[in-house]
Amino acid sequence: MDFDNYIINIGRNAKAASRIMVTVSTTMKNNALLHMAESLIDNKETIIKANNKDMESGKKNNLSTAMLDRLMINQERIEKMAEGLRNVSTLPDPIGEGVKRWKRPNDLDISMVRVPLGVIGMIYESRPNVTVDAAALCIKAGNSIILRGGSEAINTNMALAKVIIKATTTVGLPYGCIQLIEMVDRELVNKLVKLNDYVDVIIPRGGKGLKKAIIANATVPVIETGSGICHIYVDSDADLKMAEEIIVNAKTQRPGVCNAVETVLVHKDIAREFLPKLSKRLCGLGVEIRICEKGLEIIEDSKVAVEEDWATEYLDLILSIKVVSTIEDAIDHIFKYGTKHSEAIITNNYTNSQKFLREVDASCVYVNASTRFTDGAEFGFGAEIGISNQKLHARGPMGLEQLTTTKYLIYGDGQVRK
Incomplete structure (x- = not known):
């Protein structure tokens, strides 16, 4: 397998999709989220069957009780994922929101508005619900997302990704706005975190070892989600x-x-x-x-x-x-x-x-x-992509607003700088 071509193709697809996502209407994004929720419920038996494979492997590999709990998917948890998607669909769309506006003495009219981050690389462990939560928030905030879950949840993540990707493309969202890296080789993580031409930010969510390795190796900017002592x-x-x-x-x-x-x-x-x-x-x-x-x-x-x-x-x-x-x-x-x-x-x-x-x-x-x-849903964010312990850009549960950046729009009438 040519890892370079594999990950570059994923990056290209995500970047191309991100250009279209900027233009997608709130109505279309909300329709996609609702269709994703409906599709999860319709495919719950297939998802649970895939999860059973991961749970069996986890037990054979002596995963801790806590890790197995994170990994487990049942009907109740699928329904909660679907509920989270519906909740995100009801939230205000942050894209295009005016943060502030002012006028300069030279009559330049300046405003700050929210825009998508672009392409987000999400690297996470154990919890398959992150596949859905992260995708939902990124879609609503107008981003593309590249998902890379842990090997212990590969079957579940593939089943979930297949369902939500089909749901989004069915309603007209661009191919590549949600992608899952389906290979578990760690070399692909090293390549993803250095994919500066295509990825705008990396968000790691998992154990201390995972985050330490990503921060040490990434050339793409990282929003660090922290461990919780x-x-x-x-x-x-x-x-x-x-x-x-x-x-x-x-x-x-x-x-x-x-x-x-x-x-x-x-x-x-x-x-x-x-x-x-x-x-x-x-x-x-x-x-x-x-x-x-x-x-x-x-x-x-x-x-x-x-x-x-x-x-x-x-x-x-x-x-x-x-x-x-x-x-x-x-x-x-x-x-x-x-x-x-x-x-x-x-x-x-x-x-x-x-x-x-x-x-x-x-x-x-x-x-x-x-x-x-401390949870995005409990804070009223619909879901969360992680909890940031750092102090730059985003801190605490990361919802829609934290998955945007800002852009200045300046209206003039022929002004030149003296």
Whole structure:
């Protein structure tokens, strides 16, 4: 196989399609999204059958329970994908939106409007729903997308891509606006991230190793979606029942996702009252607790936490706990070990809540709510293409607006610069 020609042809198709996507009407884009949703439901048995192959391979390859959960597709998840497509179709089209407009003293009329990014290369692992979510957002924002999922989900991704590509071309969208790299050789990833002539931006979504490799090798600009070492700080003025419910939700509702909590920080003044109840609840749900030495004096049958635990995104039913003396200690710990994803404080103290909101550096900072809400759909974006931890262009859940850039339109009447 000639990898160079294979990936260049995909790039050319995407670039050609992107020129047409700029001109596609909102009505046509919405029709495509609705037809994609309908086609997913109509082809659910074929998709689930393909997913069963991937699940069997995953079990043989000893994928973790969390990874298998990410990989699994059933009727309920297909219906949620379809619902996400319908939701995106109802959102305002960002393309052509006027951001601002002003007039200069020389009568130049300048406006800033939203335009598509162009061609997006999406590289992701495990979660086949990303195939649909990413394609939906890119279509609505007028982009072309090149999808490259992980080898563990290749059969599912091929089945999903076949369905949504047929749906989009049926309603008149250009061939090449959605493409899937169907070969799992990693060399194709290295070539995609250097395809500057055809790709405008790369968005990686997956484990730390994947993102590190892409950032190190890419010559195409990268929007980094980050790992989630998320913290919940239980303040001395917290409602302890609320704190317990939030932590249980953030750890156990779906432990294999990036917005699940990995470390809980507990103020020393409420540790003896709170930790035994929290530990009993979590252990009953199968959570392994790794706790600092101070905490070990309270929960003696737990495993002691080591330095590596504070810097680990478990993506599993494991939780590290640290007793801290002050809110400043909690913020310092988050500054050292956090990944700028999602952080939360549980407190009834307004001053402390505002201090936490102001001083914690993360894309999403919560007061008295679960970190599990860091999600494009939960934020009202319809879906998301990823959660950006970086500070340039896009930060937090990336919806339609984050998949656009801006262009200046300048109207003159013969002005020349003196």
